[in-house]
Amino acid sequence: MACFLVGGGEAIVVTAVRAAVKKSEVEKGIVDEQGNQLTDPATHGICWTRKLSWLMNMLWGGVILLCIEHMWHGEVVPFPPFLTAMEDPTEIPVMLGEMGTVGVGMAILVTVTWLVVTFAADAAVKRSPSTVVEGA
Numbered sequence: 001m002a003c004f005l006v007g008g009g010e011a012i013v014v015t016a017v018r019a020a021v022k023k024s025e026v027e028k029g030i031v032d033e034q035g036n037q038l039t040d041p042a043t044h045g046i047c048w049t050r051k052l053s054w055l056m057n058m059l060w061g062g063v064i065l066l067c068i069e070h071m072w073h074g075e076v077v078p079f080p081p082f083l084t085a086m087e088d089p090t091e092i093p094v095m096l097g098e099m100g101t102v103g104v105g106m107a108i109l110v111t112v113t114w115l116v117v118t119f120a121a122d123a124a125v126k127r128s129p130s131t132v133v134e135g136a
Helices: 004-028 048-072 089-126 129-135
Strands: none
Touching: 004 048, 004 089, 048 089
8 A cells, every 4th residue: 555655765765865975975085976986896895875876776666666556556546645545544554554564574675685785796896806716
């Protein structure tokens, strides 16, 4: 019903945090105004602006797809109250329960997946070329 709102809330927070981190990294000379990393990833790792962009894109993509899916099934409509569960007050606890279980679960799963990918990507770029050649 409204599980995508949890991911949407997290996406809004991550977008705001990314903007603050990008501003800080621009001032430190780590990234340029477009968010391109200026430092060597093999030495310093992948910049946080890029990492947070990955999470932001994963969250916003999921929110958009779930919103479309919920519109397809008639759970979200283009007129107030927008969520069909809000039309009947007896359905509001069910909607909140879904948001607390399914929505929070999906948001946690996306964030954990992002953490794993982030650590793997950092490890991959920090590997020295000699280790890659020797491991082959």
